[in-house]
Amino acid sequence: xxxxxxxxxxxxxxxMLEGEVARLRMENRALTNSLLGTAGFPPVEFAExxxxxxxxxxxxxxxxxxxxxxxSEAAKGSI
Numbered sequence: 001x002x003x004x005x006x007x008x009x010x011x012x013x014x015x016m017l018e019g020e021v022a023r024l025r026m027e028n029r030a031l032t033n034s035l036l037g038t039a040g041f042p043p044v045e046f047a048e049x050x051x052x053x054x055x056x057x058x059x060x061x062x063x064x065x066x067x068x069x070x071x072s073e074a075a076k077g078s079i
Contacts, residue, residue, distance in 0.1 A: 018052070 033043040061069075 029044075029046050036043060
């Protein structure tokens with residue numbers, strides 16, 4: 001029960017932090033271009049923000065599955 005609640009809050013917290021990072025990046029771009037404009041330089045075009053990609057979860061194998069895989073690989077190698 002506590003684990004489920006911890007994951008829910010952690011996910012919300014991480015999402016809030018990612019939103020804050022995106023906001024700060026936009027603010028930094030605006031400030032940089034403002035300073036460049038004051039100095040007489042043209043504004044800088046920044047690359048598109050990289051969108052986070054969800055990594056696939058790695059499947060955990062049991063010891064029996066690992067042993068069967070190793071045995072089959074060993075049998076293929078000995079032929």
